[in-house]
Amino acid sequence: MMRSKVLSLVARAGSNRTMSTATKLTTVEVNDKTGIATLTMNRPPVNGLNLELLQDLKSSIDEVEGNKSRGLILTSSSSTIFSAGLDILEMYKPDKDRIRAFWTQLQDTWLALYGSSVPTAAAINGHSPAGGCLLATSCEYRVMVPNFTIGLNETQLGIVAPKWFMASFLSVLPQREAERALNQGRMFTTEEALKVGLIDETANSKEEAIEKCVAFIGTFAKVNPLARSLTKQQFRAADLQQLQNERKEDLDKFLFFVNQPAVQKGLGIYLEGLKKKAKKQ
Amino acid sequence: MMRSKVLSLVARAGSNRTMSTATKLTTVEVNDKTGIATLTMNRPPVNGLNLELLQDLKSSIDEVEGNKSRGLILTSSSSTIFSAGLDILEMYKPDKDRIRAFWTQLQDTWLALYGSSVPTAAAINGHSPAGGCLLATSCEYRVMVPNFTIGLNETQLGIVAPKWFMASFLSVLPQREAERALNQGRMFTTEEALKVGLIDETANSKEEAIEKCVAFIGTFAKVNPLARSLTKQQFRAADLQQLQNERKEDLDKFLFFVNQPAVQKGLGIYLEGLKKKAKKQ
Amino acid sequence: MMRSKVLSLVARAGSNRTMSTATKLTTVEVNDKTGIATLTMNRPPVNGLNLELLQDLKSSIDEVEGNKSRGLILTSSSSTIFSAGLDILEMYKPDKDRIRAFWTQLQDTWLALYGSSVPTAAAINGHSPAGGCLLATSCEYRVMVPNFTIGLNETQLGIVAPKWFMASFLSVLPQREAERALNQGRMFTTEEALKVGLIDETANSKEEAIEKCVAFIGTFAKVNPLARSLTKQQFRAADLQQLQNERKEDLDKFLFFVNQPAVQKGLGIYLEGLKKKAKKQ
Numbered sequence: 002m003m004r005s006k007v008l009s010l011v012a013r014a015g016s017n018r019t020m021s022t023a024t025k026l027t028t029v030e031v032n033d034k035t036g037i038a039t040l041t042m043n044r045p046p047v048n049g050l051n052l053e054l055l056q057d058l059k060s061s062i063d064e065v066e067g068n069k070s071r072g073l074i075l076t077s078s079s080s081t082i083f084s085a086g087l088d089i090l091e092m093y094k095p096d097k098d099r100i101r102a103f104w105t106q107l108q109d110t111w112l113a114l115y116g117s118s119v120p121t122a123a124a125i126n127g128h129s130p131a132g133g134c135l136l137a138t139s140c141e142y143r144v145m146v147p148n149f150t151i152g153l154n155e156t157q158l159g160i161v162a163p164k165w166f167m168a169s170f171l172s173v174l175p176q177r178e179a180e181r182a183l184n185q186g187r188m189f190t191t192e193e194a195l196k197v198g199l200i201d202e203t204a205n206s207k208e209e210a211i212e213k214c215v216a217f218i219g220t221f222a223k224v225n226p227l228a229r230s231l232t233k234q235q236f237r238a239a240d241l242q243q244l245q246n247e248r249k250e251d252l253d254k255f256l257f258f259v260n261q262p263a264v265q266k267g268l269g270i271y272l273e274g275l276k277k278k279a280k281k282q
Numbered sequence: 283m284m285r286s287k288v289l290s291l292v293a294r295a296g297s298n299r300t301m302s303t304a305t306k307l308t309t310v311e312v313n314d315k316t317g318i319a320t321l322t323m324n325r326p327p328v329n330g331l332n333l334e335l336l337q338d339l340k341s342s343i344d345e346v347e348g349n350k351s352r353g354l355i356l357t358s359s360s361s362t363i364f365s366a367g368l369d370i371l372e373m374y375k376p377d378k379d380r381i382r383a384f385w386t387q388l389q390d391t392w393l394a395l396y397g398s399s400v401p402t403a404a405a406i407n408g409h410s411p412a413g414g415c416l417l418a419t420s421c422e423y424r425v426m427v428p429n430f431t432i433g434l435n436e437t438q439l440g441i442v443a444p445k446w447f448m449a450s451f452l453s454v455l456p457q458r459e460a461e462r463a464l465n466q467g468r469m470f471t472t473e474e475a476l477k478v479g480l481i482d483e484t485a486n487s488k489e490e491a492i493e494k495c496v497a498f499i500g501t502f503a504k505v506n507p508l509a510r511s512l513t514k515q516q517f518r519a520a521d522l523q524q525l526q527n528e529r530k531e532d533l534d535k536f537l538f539f540v541n542q543p544a545v546q547k548g549l550g551i552y553l554e555g556l557k558k559k560a561k562k563q
Numbered sequence: 564m565m566r567s568k569v570l571s572l573v574a575r576a577g578s579n580r581t582m583s584t585a586t587k588l589t590t591v592e593v594n595d596k597t598g599i600a601t602l603t604m605n606r607p608p609v610n611g612l613n614l615e616l617l618q619d620l621k622s623s624i625d626e627v628e629g630n631k632s633r634g635l636i637l638t639s640s641s642s643t644i645f646s647a648g649l650d651i652l653e654m655y656k657p658d659k660d661r662i663r664a665f666w667t668q669l670q671d672t673w674l675a676l677y678g679s680s681v682p683t684a685a686a687i688n689g690h691s692p693a694g695g696c697l698l699a700t701s702c703e704y705r706v707m708v709p710n711f712t713i714g715l716n717e718t719q720l721g722i723v724a725p726k727w728f729m730a731s732f733l734s735v736l737p738q739r740e741a742e743r744a745l746n747q748g749r750m751f752t753t754e755e756a757l758k759v760g761l762i763d764e765t766a767n768s769k770e771e772a773i774e775k776c777v778a779f780i781g782t783f784a785k786v787n788p789l790a791r792s793l794t795k796q797q798f799r800a801a802d803l804q805q806l807q808n809e810r811k812e813d814l815d816k817f818l819f820f821v822n823q824p825a826v827q828k829g830l831g832i833y834l835e836g837l838k839k840k841a842k843k844q
Contacts, residue, residue, distance in 0.1 A: 120746070141743065159506035161513050173739050177454050177479060180517050181422065184401070184510055185501050198739060220747050225721035225829070229746055232723050236742050267506070440787035442794050458735050458760060461798050462703065465682070465791055466782050548787070 027057040028078075029064055036071040037218055038064075039124075039211065043078040049088035050132045052099065055106040058136075062113045072218035073117065074211055075140055076124040083123070083149070086131030092259050093268045104255050107132075108248055111165060115139040116241050118230035120221050122214035125200065126207040130154050130188060131162075138169040141233070142217040143200040144210040150188040151199060157186035159267040161258065163251055168240040173199055308338040309359075310345055317352040318499055319345075319400075320492065324359040330369035331413045333380065336387040339417075343394045353401040353499035355492055356421055360408050364430070367412030373540050374549045385536050388413075389529055392446060396420040397522050399511035401502050403495035406481065407488040411435050411469060412443075419450040422514070423498040424481040425491040431469040432480060438467035440548040442539065444532055449521040454480055589619040590640075591626055598633040599780055600626075601686075601773065605640040611650035612694045614661065617668040620698075624675045634682040634780035636773055637702060641689050645711070648693030654821050655830045666817050669694075670810055673727060677701040678803050680792035682783050684776035687762065688769040692716050692750060693724075700731040703795070704779040705762040706772040712750040713761060719748035721829040723820065725813055730802040735761055 026044040031037070040061045042048040050058075065073045077083045091103045114121065114136065123137040125145040134153050137143050145151065153170055155162040162170075162183060171179050178197055181187070194200040201217075204210035221229060234241070244251065258264060307325040312318070321342045323329040331339075346354045358364045372384045395402065395417065403423040410418050410432040418424050418432060426432065434451055436443040443451075443464060452460050459478055462468070475481040482498075485491035502510060515522070525532065539545060588606040593599070602623045604610040612620075627635045639645045653665045676683065676698065684704040691699050691713040699705050699713060707713065715732055717724040724732075724745060733741050740759055743749070756762040763779075766772035783791060796803075806813065820826060 141746065156505045156509040156513050159509045161509050161516065164516060167517060171738065172742065175456060175479075175737060176452065180453065180514070183517060184422065184505070184514050186505055186510075198737075224718045224746070224748055227825075228718040228721045228723050229748075232718050233742070233746050235723065235726060236729060236745060263508070437786045437790040437794050440790045442790050442797065445797060448798060456737060456760075457733065461734065461795070464798060465703065465786070465795050467786055467790075544789070 025057055026054045027061045029061045031068065031070055032215075035215055035218075036069075037074060037215055038068070038070040038072070038119075039074045039076060040065065041076055041078050042084055045079065047082045047085035048077055048079060048133070049085050049090075050107070051088035051091050052103045052106055054088075055103070055110045059106065059110045059113050062110070062117060066113075066118060070119055072120040072122065072215075072221070073140075074122050074124055074214045074218075075114075075136060076207065076211065077127055079127050080207075081149075082127040082133075083125045083129040083151075084133035084136060085128065086133045086135075089268055089272060093265065093272060095259065100256065100259070101252065104252050105248075108165075108244060108251065111135065111139060111169075112241060112244065115165075115169060116234055116237060118226075118234065120218045120229075122217050124204075124207060124210035124214050125149065125151060126210055131158070135162075135166050135169055138173050138199070142214060143173075143194075144202045144204050144213040144217075145191045145194060145200040146204055146207060146210055147191045149191055151191075151194050152186070152188040153183055154186040154188050156184060158271065159264060163255065164247075165240065165244045165251075168243070172237070172240070306338055307335045308342045310342045312349065312351055313496075316496055316499075317350075318355060318496055319349070319351040319353070320355045320357060320405075321346065322357055322359050323365055326360065328363045328366035329358055329360060329414070330366050330371075331388070332369035332372050333384045333387055335369075336384070336391045340387065340391040340394050343391070343398060347394075347399060351400055353403065353496075353502070354398065354421075355403050355405055355495045355499075356395075356417060357405040357488065357492065358408055361488075362430075363408040363414075364404075364406045364410040364432075365414035365417060366409065367414045367416075370549055370553060374546065374553060376540065381537065381540070382533065385533050386529075389446075389525060389532065392416065392420060392450075393522060393525065396446075396450060397515055397518060399507075399515065401499045401510075403498050405485075405488060405491035405495050406430065406432060407491055412439070416443075416447050416450055419454050419480070423495060424454075424475075425483045425485050425494040425498075426472045426475060426481040427485055427488060427491055428472045430472055432472075432475050433467070433469040434464055435467040435469050437465060439552065440545060444536065445528075446521065446525045446532075449524070453518070453521070587619055588616045589623045591623045593630065593632055594777075597777055597780075598631075599636060599777055600630070600632040600634070600681075601636045601638060602627065603638055603640050604646055607641065609644045609647035610639055610641060610695070611647050611652075612669070613650035613653050614665045614668055616650075617665070617672045621668065621672045621675050624672070624679060628675075628680060632681055634684065634777075634783070635679065635702075636684050636686055636776045636780070637676075637698060638686040638769065638773065639689055642769075643711075644689040644695075645685075645687045645691040645713075646695035646698055647690070648695045648697075651830055651834060655827065655834060657821070662818065662821070663814065666814050667810075670727075670806060670813065673697065673701060673731075674803060674806065677727075677731060678796055678799060680788075680796065682780045682791070684779050686766075686769060686772035686776050687711065687713065688772055693720070697724075697728050697731055700735050700761070704776060705735075705756075706764045706766050706775040706779075707753045707756060707762040708766055708769060708772055709753045711753055713753075713756050714748070714750040715745055716748040716750050718746060720833065721826060725817065726809075727802065727806045727813075730805070734799070734802070 028041045028043060030039050044054045091100060121140040122142040123140040125137055125143060128149045129137050129151040131154055134151050137151060153162045153166055174197060189199055191203055195203055202213050204213050309322045309324060311320050325335045372381060402421040404418040404421040406418055406424060406426040409430045412435055415432050415434050434443045434447055455478060470480055472484055476484055483494050485494050590603045590605060592601050606616045653662060683702040685699040685702040687699055687705060687707040690711045693716055696713050696715050715724045715728055736759060751761055753765055757765055764775050766775050
């Protein structure tokens, strides 16, 4: 898929739509010493997952796959938000072609991250609802800074997390915990997330979170990289295959749902709320 | 399926077969304040799941689905038994047509409860073996009064819990715990059930159990009901679909098994035991 | 399948290839009092799973199935190794026909053990890597002596545990723990294995381990054996069916992988290492 270079509407939570150039929204830095790549999402203010950020994420994951990195650490340039999830502006009064490209890109980006051949870890240095939680649970390890929240809160927003969001969630949580949290749209505090197993460790700062991710990736030092990646991909094959088999149905289901008047109305009210909240501040 | 209005044989544990009118065996009360429906099984003495109770349960679940209740709490009118499970008189020397209707109704009732669009919780105010445990684990939440037992004890009775009993059990317990308990036909005390996750909370009385179920259903207060029900049904889709796809095979398997001379003999001995036990008392 | 009676090359870890007659490599002893069979692997020095040991294991499992034993306890005649896993000499510079027979026998032996109708328990009285861990996790219960290790460490050896190894592992561990351990090729100490649930109990000696296995099998005393075995087999049906359906693909995948020059090279280096280690001692 061609990398979009055109101007695009970017949602800024708590503000109006503003024009912004679609410059690169992610950065990849490979540590010379460890050989580990840090992939930073950098779409202020909340790393809303719009088409362009998803494209950049996919390109960066591909880059890390290609540059022989020993691992990938996903983090955010924001000090309070890991990622706020799907950009609601992509779904509200959507353009027909763009929303298809958006969802297809989300599928591609997830397939690349969840199925990545390199060890992956998330340094969760801010809130991580919905699509943010999807990205975090698609990694193999999660380290989170305190006083933030994480969860698949789609039902709170009146939408339904697709099956593959559920698959990522279930790769981490027991079925009973996963179902209840999904139904409730529950956001877990860092401490609650640790207790239930949604994250693996806590860290007092982004730096410490990255250090702990480096240590996790270090546990693969003596492991044959090819055997490791084939093992991971075989373990995740059923989840990956299910989306591969149902890509079109999944897209159609999303389009049908998002175009329901009630859903559009809900998204409109939600965006109004964000605007008012912003004016008060 | 037509609601049976005819007289039927009702099994009373610890007594002889007695004639009883098939009056309504369940009641539904909707709390005006909370909007939550309490569905009470009322087939003395042990809520044995015969054709008529299963029909009434299904009708009551449908009623709750239809009346815009905010949730469903399943409980028992007995002070010692939640439900003793499948009525063995339905399986012992069965009438050909009736046993088919019985099993088909059990399938229908489970599909309705496990797939219910409203939040469901069980206030387990008594023993809950076999089919009683199936009903409890088909709900989303379980609160149980102490000094009772719960479990899928089919192997202790010489029968095999069907795949969908296992699916309900696995929606609650880890695979390792679920398999062992199924093979052993293990009955868990309230305390053991809490420890292993088979129930979520304990309560000192039926009233407190219902209160805690109300509190659980209250966690969905801010959740969009449509998104919630679609989320739940998608999460449970594979389990529901499996029975939908295999209804006939499942019925045939049950009929074949139950008609084995060894199984009939075992059920006969079990019923004799109940009669003797009753005479002693 | 015909029992091989021919001379065969036997791998002795830490030594050279030596010729050995393929006498019976397993023994089965049925305790008159308990009716429980103890199946002992006896292929010194490390119970390397070669074609003949796998054949003998399968024959012994069949024998236990046939002789009305109340249960099967799998253990080792060695005081330090339960089983070192697949015999690498079967995979290094393999004979075309023999390696096919070897892998096919491994499939058969697993299908027989994982799907066994009698209660199964492993008395793990020594290290249990890779194929050794497969055997242990194919049983229903595990008791392990301290100061040993257990795990699927295939990635450490540059190979990939097949899907059905993963299925056995997942029947015991939560998905999150299972995936991480598989990717890392992690070996758990007895204490770590207990904590994570990979084993069920520890015991201070082989005798105590067997006693605890006997106690576990005793929990089925009041359970109908036919109902129990049908329950277990139904619970494990999806895992068993998957290999049944994919036997040829599974064999082809293994043959393709093992014949890769890089894999052959890795196995050669590993065997050289064992020889050098042996000379030093």
